[in-house]
Amino acid sequence: MPRESLGEFEQLILLAILRLGQEAYGVPIIEEIENRTGRSVSQAAAYLTLRRLEQKGWIRSKMAMPTPERGGRAKRFFSLKPAGTRRLHAARAELLNMWEGFEPEMDTR
């Protein structure tokens, strides 16, 4: 059985979906994480994690029609399910509580 808490990368994926809203499909999700964290994200890692998150019931997905542009294949769009939003919220609350009062130390390297 999967664990209740979010993995570190799972959390980034959920946050990217939250941020992207209607535009949340594989490629922009990867770009969003790369742009905002500075790390590089492989497609395989992203899509596999997306599938696992869907299996756990934290996100849902739906295929869309292909778009008329070069290489414009059909996209699979993702959105958060209530359970996923709750997990994200819980993960944030945990970290805020752990950081509480120590933000200054953190910011001065």
Added chain:
Amino acid sequence: MPRESLGEFEQLILLAILRLGQEAYGVPIIEEIENRTGRSVSQAAAYLTLRRLEQKGWIRSKMAMPTPERGGRAKRFFSLKPAGTRRLHAARAELLNMWEGFEPEMDTR
């Protein structure tokens, strides 16, 4: 080879060490995480993660003398090494960037 980024539980352990300062040994580390996150932490999970973090060079440890109290065995005290502080800082920065502008959505439920 271990990965560069912090695992989800590793991050909690490092934060507990940061918070506890001179008092950072196994038992209080576990209690700090339990009290601030509400989840239960097994001793095995904590000590194993501590050992792995030390092997990676992110924390250091030192055995202290036993204390004169019932069951007062020698404690192993932990402290952050510069590399660990940097990883913690980087993990926080990544999440802040991902959350940026979306805190309100997160707080409403």
Added chain:
DNA sequence: TCATTTACTATACTCTGTTGAGTAAATGAT
């Protein structure tokens, strides 16, 4: 001497993260 308390360890296993390569379906050029 032995039960009790505090602190730490061993082992095995599952879940999560990462890599390297590959497939599929669209358009554009010749």
Added chain:
DNA sequence: ATCATTTACTCAACAGAGTATAGTAAATGA
């Protein structure tokens, strides 16, 4: 039409991180 190119997604194998169950070790107190 055919084939290179672009965009989007998939497979399979493995390494790393997280968890559970159980147990050991070294103190004190009765």
